[in-house]
Amino acid sequence: xxxxxxxxxxxxxxxxxxxxxxxxxxxxxxxxxxxxxxxxxxxxxxxxxxxxxxxxxxxxxxxxxxxxxxxxxxxxxxxxxxxxxxxxxxxxxxxxxxxxxxxxxxxxxxxxxxxxxxxxxxxxxxxxxxxxxxxxxxxxxxxxxxxxxxxxxxxxxxxxxxxxxxxxxxxxxxxxxxxxxxxxxxxxxxxxxxx
Numbered sequence: 707x708x709x710x711x712x713x714x715x716x717x718x719x720x721x722x723x724x725x726x727x728x729x730x731x732x733x734x735x736x737x738x739x740x741x742x743x744x745x746x747x748x749x750x751x752x753x754x755x756x757x758x759x760x761x762x763x764x765x766x767x768x769x770x771x772x773x774x775x776x777x778x779x780x781x782x783x784x785x786x787x788x789x790x791x792x793x794x795x796x797x798x799x800x801x802x803x804x805x806x807x808x809x810x811x812x813x814x815x816x817x818x819x820x821x822x823x824x825x826x827x828x829x830x831x832x833x834x835x836x837x838x839x840x841x842x843x844x845x846x847x848x849x850x851x852x853x854x855x856x857x858x859x860x861x862x863x864x865x866x867x868x869x870x871x872x873x874x875x876x877x878x879x880x881x882x883x884x885x886x887x888x889x890x891x892x893x894x895x896x897x898x899x900x901x
Contacts, residue, residue: 717751717769719758730754732761749784756783850885857881 715722721729723743730741730750741757744750751769758768759776773779818825857878860870872878 715747715750717747717754718767719754719769720747720750722747732757734761744784752779752783755779850881853878853881 715728719730719732719741721731723729727743727745728747728750729743730753732739732741732754739757741750741753744753755768755770755773756776756779759773759779765771765773770779770782773782857872857880860872861879861882864870
């Protein structure tokens with residue numbers, strides 16, 4: 707039988723978790739012995755080797771064949787992780803939040819199944835809101851264009867030697883700097899200085 711290929715972590719018996727940690731375990735037939743989760747793949751591989759030495763596995767099945775004794779493997783293995791009361795409380799809180807989120811998803815799926823008319827009404831409502839928002843943004847943009855055009859016309863009139871009906875301290879002069887771009891979204895005015 708050919709030797710088993712190594713996992714993506716590069717070490718035998720070590721797998722990377724979705725959260726970025728590395729999980730070590732030893733398998734033997736139907737037996738699966740969990741060695742815990744570690745911060746690096748190297749630490750997990752060292753823990754794997756220490757347990758492999760304890761179980762009497764041959765050195766060819768280890769990640770670091772240069773380790774010659776059980777004591778040397780134990781010295782190189784990371785210390786066991788200690789879970790504090792705070793770690794357990796954080797884990798419990800996260801588990802509770804996950805359960806609440808899962809239950810919420812389940813209830814919402816059931817509600818959608820039982821009340822298709824309400825779902826359709828809700829979708830229509832949000833479609834109307836999007837249309838109203840788009841219409842409002844277009845009206846505001848058109849108003850800005852008119853105000854800017856008026857301020858520019860008054861500036862041209864003053865530059866040509868005429869008189870403006872704006873006073874010198876009139877805030878309407880600031881309308882010259884209004885953005886009138888059609889491609890701006892309603893982002894709270896973050897793009898007010900571009901033309």
